[in-house]
Amino acid sequence: MTIRAVISDFGGVLTTPLMNSFAAVQDHTGIAPEVLGRAMQAVAEREGKHPLFELEKGNVTEAEFLSTLAAELRDLLDHEPELHRFRDVYFEALDPNHEMVGLMREVKGRGYRTALLTNNVREWEPLWRSMLPVDEIFELVVDSAFVGMRKPERGIYELTLERLRAHDPGELGGLDFGECLFVDDVDVNVEAARELGMQVVHFRETEQAVAEVRAALGL
Numbered sequence: 001m002t003i004r005a006v007i008s009d010f011g012g013v014l015t016t017p018l019m020n021s022f023a024a025v026q027d028h029t030g031i032a033p034e035v036l037g038r039a040m041q042a043v044a045e046r047e048g049k050h051p052l053f054e055l056e057k058g059n060v061t062e063a064e065f066l067s068t069l070a071a072e073l074r075d076l077l078d079h080e081p082e083l084h085r086f087r088d089v090y091f092e093a094l095d096p097n098h099e100m101v102g103l104m105r106e107v108k109g110r111g112y113r114t115a116l117l118t119n120n121v122r123e124w125e126p127l128w129r130s131m132l133p134v135d136e137i138f139e140l141v142v143d144s145a146f147v148g149m150r151k152p153e154r155g156i157y158e159l160t161l162e163r164l165r166a167h168d169p170g171e172l173g174g175l176d177f178g179e180c181l182f183v184d185d186v187d188v189n190v191e192a193a194r195e196l197g198m199q200v201v202h203f204r205e206t207e208q209a210v211a212e213v214r215a216a217l218g219l
């Protein structure tokens, strides 16, 4: 089926690798990403809700998330962790992936429908938006923190398709999943999109992803 729309992730696709940010957090706090993961998992097992997922769905604030995480880390480490600069340190280590941003700009310029579908943090919106000309490149943004759902939940992909349809209701024949190309660096997000019938590119590194997007669109 011919592709008419491209739906792209933000973090790790339109940016440099997120592992750079977690390395910077480790430099600043002394806390390894695995330890952060273990603390979040412990909260998830105790409370039945994963704190990161709750943050990304906008169910808790960034401040609530960081205080939950700090309390858990206090039990894992022998000291009070310094997390209040988490956001600044994380974003300072993150840069736009200019090649991928340029590719998406070209895609939009060639007349493809475009959407950005991101699992994100409500309080981080000004920071990530300042990294690229979002509204020039994407017709619309679906941000987990504002819609109460996150990838890989089926509902957030359906909402993205609905919004693309609603954004250009005059076009002949509503857009279908099979006409969408989805680009993301997280395996489960890519698999969920594939199950819904979307064509997919699993971003692993820039050269591979650019080549696969170009091949899928015939650019």
Ligand SMILES: [Mg+2]
Binding pocket: 009, 010, 011, 012, 013, 184, 185, 186
């Ligand atoms: Mg990502």
